[in-house]
Every structure is written in C-alpha cells, then in structure tokens.
Amino acid sequence: MITPVSSPAAFPSRRPGSVRLLWLLVALAALLLVCGLSVTIGTRDVAWSDILAGLGGETATIGQSVVAVRVPRTVLAVLAGAALGLSGAVMQGITRSPLADPGILGVNAGAALAVVIGMAWFGLASLGGYLWTAILGAAGAACLVYAIGSVGRGGATPLKLALGGAATSIAMSSFTVAIILPRNDIAGSVQSWQIGGVGGASYDAIAAMLPFLVVGFAVSLLSARNLNMLALGDEAAAGLGVPVALSRLAAAAGAVLLCGAITAICGPIGFVGLVVPHLCRLLVGVDHRWQLPFSALTGAVLLVLADVVGRIVARPGELDVGIVTAFVGAPVFIWIVRRRRIREL
Template structure:
C-alpha cells in the first residue's frame, strides 16, 4: 500500500509538470488563471493545449504499460513488448494501408483498422515463434517479432513513399507522440481502452496460473487457451487504440513491468494496475523531457522512450541465461 501511495503521488506530480512545463515559459499564476477559466489570458491558451496532451499521455502510457505486462505474462517472455513483438508495427501498417488504398480519414476507422492490424501481427508472431522444437521460447518470439516489425515497417514505407498526399503526416505520426492531442481525438478511443483495461485486469488470476506452466495451470482449473486469448485480446485493444491516436510508441511496455516487479513482486493482481500507473508516469515524464531538451522546438515522446528503453532491453537480454532462451 505504501508503494501505491508513492506511485499515485508521482502520477499527480507528473501531471502538474506536464501542464506547467512546455516549449515556452509560462508562469504558474497564468496557468492557474487558465485552469479557472479566464479566457482572456495566455494561461487559457496554454491550458487548452497542455491539458488534453496530458490526458492523452496518461491514457497512452497506462495502456502501453498494462499491455506490456500482460504480453509478458501471456508469453512468459521478459522481452515481450508491443514494439518488440511487432504489434505496434502491425497496427501502424494497417492504418497506412487503409489511408493509402481505401482513403480512410475518420478516427473511428483508424481505431478499428489499427486494432485489426495489431491482432493479426500478434497472432502471426506467436504462430511463427511457436514453430519448431520447444514451442514459443522467448528468443524465438523476440526474433519473430523483430522480423515482423521490420517487414511491416518496410512495407509501410514502400506504400507511403509514392503518396505525397499522406507522406508528411504519416512520417510524423510514425515517430510516436502525444503532441496536438484534442478531446475530439481522445473520446472515440475511450471505449476501446476501457474494454482492453477490463479484459487485462480480469486476467490477473489467470496470468498467475499461466506463470506456473500450461500443465500446472490446467491442473489448477484454468482454461489455458481461453485465458491466454482473453488476456491477449485486451492487450491488442490497448495497443491498437493507442497506436491509432499516438503512433507506434516503443519500449514503455518493456521497461514498466520490470520496474513494477521490483516494487510489488510478480503477483499480477498488483503488477497490472501498478504497470498502468507507472506507464502513465513514464510517458508523461518522457513527454516533458522532450519539450525541455529541444527548446524552442520539441522532441517526440517516441524518441525519448527509445533512448530510455534500448539500454533496458540490452540489460534484460544480458541477464538471460542461454538455457532460458
């Protein structure tokens, strides 16, 4: 419970920093005036931009952190992450194909298409990683995910390059970020995020059983295939919806669950909600850092999380024993 209080306080502090710090300096008094609804102040304009951006970062970070914890639980793979396993790349490819070939322009269409692409990519990676001796080992899943991510990204670029009408917007979206967030963009994704959240949290007990191995889980009464499918569906909904509105943001789902295991252990009943809260904190802090280091411009949050996540990924790989891979 002590760690829960600490994490909630850290999330509140990160939200304040996100609202208070930007690419230009604005006093807290002006920001407070904007929050109180004073429409004739600079603070009002700042609040109108930064508050939706903060809400978007909280939702996206929580979704990616939770999805990463679920994916690691479903696959029993410490390297699992929506980016590493190719789920984000599959969602991004589906959206770009929809824009280029079918003229998609509505956010609702982006959401459904991204979720479909994320689901197909997840199924493909798991199927390929399960081939051969030993089944879906962490190494084979990571390699299948990396190959799928590269292939999907290459196809996305190939489709995008001849289309000057969509290339500029797609390039910016592919980096991954929460800049330009609006409530009109946030509201349509809330049902998908809520459904994914409920499915993932409801799978906590099943993930605890799956951690013991499929045979042990079945012996304890778990319906292994159904439990794995339900948890994976929740993760796909979270990843697809987040990618549709923010672009493919990597490494949040990798870093956050490992950090949370150090705080609360491996019980998914605690690990999953903590991963959601910590993911929101990480993405908020990355977004604030991106605004500060590149003033008067800003660095997209996807670049910042890559700088944080890549060393963690290398460290995790180095810690794995050959017999575990």
Template sequence: MMTVDTKPGPDVAHLRRPARVRLAWLLLVLAVLTLVMLASVAFGSRAVGWSDITAALAGTDDTLNQAAVVKRIPRTILAALVGAALALSGAAMQGVTRNPLADPGILGVNMGAMLAIAVGMTTVGLYTATAYIWAAIAGAALSSLFVYAVGSLGRAGPTPLKIALAGAATSAALASLVVAVVLPRGDIAENFQSWQVGGVGGATWDSIGHVLPFLAAGLAICLLCARALNSLALGDDMAAALGERVAVIRGIAALGAVVLCGAATAVAGPIAFVGLIVPHLCRLLVGLDHRWLLPFATLVGAALLTAADVVGRVVNRPDEIEAGIITALIGAPFFIYIVRRQKVREL
C-alpha cells in the same frame, strides 16, 4: 501471443511484498504521476506560473500562458492514457507468454497496427478516428499471430528469444512496407511521417473521446484476467489442475493487450519500450502477483510517458523531441540488458 511451454514457472509468492509496502509504493507512484502531469501542464516551449494554471483550469484563456495551459491539458491526459495502455499491454503480454522480452514494439504489434492504418488510408480512404482505431486493432492482432507462428517454428517451440527475434524481423519488414505504401501518396506522406515517430503532440479532446472506450475495454479485459495470469505463471499443467482453461485465458488476455496496443498506436503512433520497461520495474516494487502488477504497471506507464513527453518539450526548446524518441533512448539499453540476463528464457 500464446505459448505451449508447460514447464513450471516461478512461484508467484516468491516475490510477494507485504501489503504496507505495496500501499507505500502505490502512494508514491500516485504522487509522482500527479507531479509529472502538473509539470506537463506547466512546462513546454514557454513556462507558465501557478496562477496561469489555476486560471486555465477554471476555464480562462485570456493570456498566452493561459491559452498554452488549455492546449496542454488534453496532451497531458492523452500521454497518461497512452502510457498506461502500453504498459498494461506489455505486462499482459509478458504474463500470457511468460516472455520477459514481450513488448508491443519489440514483437511487431505496433508496426502491424501502423501498416493497417497506412493501407486503410491509401486504399479504402479511412478518414474517421474510430476507423483508424479498428484498423489498428486488426493489424495488431494479425501481426501478433504472425510473430507467434514464426517464433514457434523449430523443435524448441516459442522460446522468448526466438519470438523476440521474430518480432524484430517482422517490425523491420512492416516498417519497409509502410514506407512503400505511403511514399507514393504525397498528399498524406507528410502528416503520416510525423505520426509515425510516435508522440502526443496532436492531442485533442475529440481524439481522447474516440479512443477512451477502447482503452477502457482493454483495461477491463486485462484486469479481469489478473488472477488467471497468476495461475499461468505456475505452468500450464498446474494452471489446468487449478481449474483454469489455459487456452481461453491466454486468448482473452492477449485480446485485451492487442486492443490496448492497437488503440494507443492509432491515436499516438508506434511508441516502443514502455511495455518492456514498466512491467520489470513494477515486479521489483510489488512482486509477481498480477492483481497488483497490472494496476501498478498502468499507473507507472502513465507517469513514464508523460515524463518522456515533458523531457522532449524541455530539452530542445522551442522545438520538441517526440516522446517515442525519448522512450527509445531509455528502452534500447534496457532491452539489451534483459537479453543478456542468464534467466532470459522465461518469467
């Protein structure tokens, strides 16, 4: 997850936005997030009215519509939490590596978490939610280190495109290993395959309670590194001249990103491209200052994944399309666009 590139990066002030513009975008993002969360509660295999929603929020589940709302509330909250975690993880990874292609899915971090869970389930009998999360974080960390090591080979060092290619190859290899590990175990294969697609359909209050402390820790770590990531954007030499301990900051910020990604993957499966799309969009809205970029990415990521979950429930009623498929349909063309940009070399 680290890089040895010491070339000066873009001036953080170059795309700075006035405070009133940022506040306007903040209010708009909060409004959109509120609307998509309400839509997530209202729409699904059956649509419900406002009276049913208010009754369910008051604790009533006497009718089928009210019971549906009660079931959708934890799903909505988990979608927002996972989307926020993946977007913040991607923004932190891009800041640490100065790599516009950095994303937990593209760099193989998600697949590393998934393989660790698969191995734990089939060998040592992991069965608790907390154990799944710890295993996923360990797998995500090992996968990140491996991808960085492979992408650093050669004279040019860890260029963005080399790391992205190493991540794609690693993801493919790890996906094959997951199949090889899980397929002989018919007792867990069916449930694992449904989780492997990536979605929040199995959300419960228990799962939210188990993953929330990990997400809160990862959020705090990344946000505390925001100012230092601004210095890293100026280049390693300049950051060191400003008094930053470059290697330490990269390690801490990368740790926060891995914790977020591993915990989100453990509870929702490997959902790709949220961490790629959202940071680029937020840079257009609020500029390059990570003190604004990271919180905005958190909110926009929550709105994006919640909206993807709503779309997946509505377009194929009464069946569902998992949110991970919807984000892949959106993210794959965006990834191609980023790769083809002339300035793909670094942020």
C-alpha cells in the same frame, strides 16, 4: 519448455501488503507530481496566475491558451502510458517472455501498416476508422509473430519471439513505404507513423479512443488471476482448471486492444510496455493482480515524465516522446538480456 518470467531468487513472490500499499501511494503521488510538471513546464514559460486561470478554462492570454493545450496533452499521455504499461505486462505474462513489448513484438508496426492501407485504398479518414483498423492490424501482427515465435522445439522462447517481431516489423515497414510512396496525397501523414508522440492531443481523439481503452483495461485486469496460473506453466494451469488457450486469447485481446488504440492516436511508442512491468515486479512482486494495475499506474508516470523531459532537453523545440522512451527503454532491455542466463532466453 517453461521459462518463468522471474526466478524466485531475483524477486520475492509476495510482498507484504504494507510495502505494496506504500509503493501504491508513492506511485500515485509521483503521477500527480509529473502531471503538475507537464502542465507547468514547456517551451514557453507561463506565469502561475495564467496556469491557474488556464486550468479554470480561460483562454484570454497566450499563457492561458498554452495551458489549455497542455491539459489534453497530459491526459493523453496518462492514458497512453497506462495502456502501454498494462499491455506490456499482459504480453509478458502471456508469452512468459521478459522481452515482450508491443514495439519489440512488431504489433505497433502491424497497426501502422493497417492504418496506411486503410488510408490509401479504403478512403479511411475518420478517427473511429483509424482506431478499428489499427486494432485489426495489431491483432494480425500479434498472431503472426506469436505463430513465428512458437514453431519448432521449445515453444515460444523470448529469443524467437524477439527475432520474429523484429523481422515482421521490417517486412511491415517495407509494405508501408511501398504503399505510401506513389501516393503524395497521404505522404504527409506518414510522418506520424514513424515516431509516436502526444503533441497533437485533442479531446475529440481522446473521446474516440476511450471506449476501446475501457474495454481493453477491463479485459486485461480481469485476466490477472489466469495469468498467475499460466505463470506456473501450461500443464499446471490446465490441471488447476484454467482453460489455457481461451484465457491466453482473452488476455491477448485486451492487450492488443490497448496498444492498437494508442498506436492509432499517438503513433508507435516503444519500450514503455517493456520497462514498466520489470520495475513493478521489483516493487510489488509477481502477483499479476497487483502487478497489472501497478504497471498501468507506473506506465502513466513514465510516459508523462518522458514527455516533460522531451520538452526540456530540446528547447526551443521538443523531442517526441517515442524517442525519449526508446532511449530509456533500450538500455533497460539490454540490462534484462545481460542479467539472464542463456538457457532462459
């Protein structure tokens, strides 16, 4: 059964170019604005002169050092948001499910489990090692959940995928706990696998993650045309000459690479990949060639904004960005569920 991502009545399939361009400019301006906020707003109030000097690389006063910490944090938030937004958009395209998201589908839980296994039994301690293991774990979980979701009548329906993802997450978390419990030496690092955050950002981590992100972005963006064809249904896409299984696999590899790499560095951040593609479909239409890059851009805006909000609402402490996105994302998830007809789920 074919479940199109969006019904024609809800979203115009094409937007005029001028509208898209306008939204693109708005999104870029929003990204600049939230990045500015992210550097200037935080637990400590910093004077403007210190902010400017800190951006210039000075770390003489406390204020300037604070800015020096906020800059990599902002960079990481931008990259993570872009990667998660794009990865969610690709997953929604592949599964034709409006509810696909690395968190909901259990892919983040798979990445976390793999890293914990690596730390406990294989002496994993390097950034590169974390990245590879997390990506392997993410890929394994993605395959498992897709297999669970697509057995039986009707193929991979959103409902079955979501249930399979939830059940897989619970099983993987149990394994994670079982591995950590007898190991006091690694129990301290479990905390970062509960909620995702960008607080501990460093240029080293960003540099280690960058090659994976570049490949992930390239593969995902290049699959836009094939995703457009897949949206017509498997038979129609095959009739148009698209290698269905291969293009689905390639796009999935790109998405898994992106969310696995981010999970390795930031921990599991849910719901960004869920919310962003829906917003983008409203703004620029369903053409994946526009929707995918736009999802990356909007994802970056959302995640940086969530990080800033997390710093403001919980002063003098801060909320991890994973909490903020869950609180923004879960209501959107429910709104999507309510808006659809039963048959489409």
